Amino acid sequence: MDDFIATHEAAIRLGIFLGVFMLMAIWEILAPRRRLTQSKSARWLNNIGLVVLNTVVVRIVFPTAAVGVAVYAAQQQWGLFNQVASPGWLAVIVSVVILDGVIYLQHVMFHAVPAFWRLHRVHHADLDFDVTTGSRFHTIEILLSMLVKFAAIVLLGPPLAAVVIFEVLLNATAMFNHSNVRLPLALDSVLRLFIVTPDMHRVHHSHHAHETNSNFGFNLSVWDRIFGTYRAQPDDGHTDMVIGIDTFREPRQCINLPGLLLMPFIGKITDYAINRRRWSKPDDS
Numbered sequence: 477m478d479d480f481i482a483t484h485e486a487a488i489r490l491g492i493f494l495g496v497f498m499l500m501a502i503w504e505i506l507a508p509r510r511r512l513t514q515s516k517s518a519r520w521l522n523n524i525g526l527v528v529l530n531t532v533v534v535r536i537v538f539p540t541a542a543v544g545v546a547v548y549a550a551q552q553q554w555g556l557f558n559q560v561a562s563p564g565w566l567a568v569i570v571s572v573v574i575l576d577g578v579i580y581l582q583h584v585m586f587h588a589v590p591a592f593w594r595l596h597r598v599h600h601a602d603l604d605f606d607v608t609t610g611s612r613f614h615t616i617e618i619l620l621s622m623l624v625k626f627a628a629i630v631l632l633g634p635p636l637a638a639v640v641i642f643e644v645l646l647n648a649t650a651m652f653n654h655s656n657v658r659l660p661l662a663l664d665s666v667l668r669l670f671i672v673t674p675d676m677h678r679v680h681h682s683h684h685a686h687e688t689n690s691n692f693g694f695n696l697s698v699w700d701r702i703f704g705t706y707r708a709q710p711d712d713g714h715t716d717m718v719i720g721i722d723t724f725r726e727p728r729q730c731i732n733l734p735g736l737l738l739m740p741f742i743g744k745i746t747d748y749a750i751n752r753r754r755w756s757k758p759d760d761s
């Protein structure tokens with residue numbers, strides 16, 4: 477089983493990615509939540525271009541991916557579950573939940589540290605919010621997040637299946653909760669007790685700083701509730717709220733791939749970093 481997973485990991489992930497992507501893309505056409513403000517074809521071309529670039533770079537820099545690290549950790553007997561005997565199913569569930577918690581904390585860190593926020597702005601500067609936003613991350617952020625994942629795997633020693641389930645789940649739920657889809661409100665309120673829904677994550681893409689710095693979860697909604705970062709709805713309502721960042725509104729910069737790749741290196745950090753550090757004296761601003 478483990479051999480099968482290790483050999484076919486890339487194909488399993490690509491197949492599920494394409495399936496969920498198509499499902500959400502059709503759902504967005506049939507039952508959209510908001511009217512898009514930008515050309516969909518231009519955004520999709522560039523957002524998907526960034527995903528392809530990231531996939532190629534990650535394959536080159538980390539050819540064995542997270543699964544390879546999990547196999548190596550098992551061979552070396554590194555990490556909690558390679559040291560402590562426990563039922564396989566329990567190790568899978570606990571590992572998936574812990575890895576999700578690590579990704580939550582990493583997301584908070586990408587908002588809190590100014591240099592990391594420079595990278596993460598690329599995700600937030602999307603002027604609309606749809607299924608392609610879910611995979612739109614700067615290449616350096618993707619590489620750093622792989623290193624965080626590798627470190628977590630080495631410490632945790634999760635079963636191989638847990639790593640693949642986690643990667644597939646993270647990818648699929650990111651597409652789901654970034655989708656421009658309308659869910660019945662009653663269903664949304666039940667679902668968000670457990671997982672992050674599109675309405676819940678859309679709050680995180682608001683241009684208002686207090687909303688951007690909330691709802692950091694990607695998969696399970698419990699982390700925002702435990703750590704006090706949960707915000708139920710956007711102040712301006714889902715259809716009227718402004719998506720994006722106030723300092724980046726120029727479509728050429730926020731849509732075109734070269735603009736996205738250069739974005740971390742442009743301008744000063746002024747807002748949205750959680751630590752609220754002032755970069756000028758109060759009377760200068």
Ligand SMILES: [Zn+2]
Pocket residue numbers: 583587596599600680
């Ligand atoms: Zn964010």
Ligand SMILES: [Zn+2]
Pocket residue numbers: 599609610654677680681
């Ligand atoms: Zn997002």
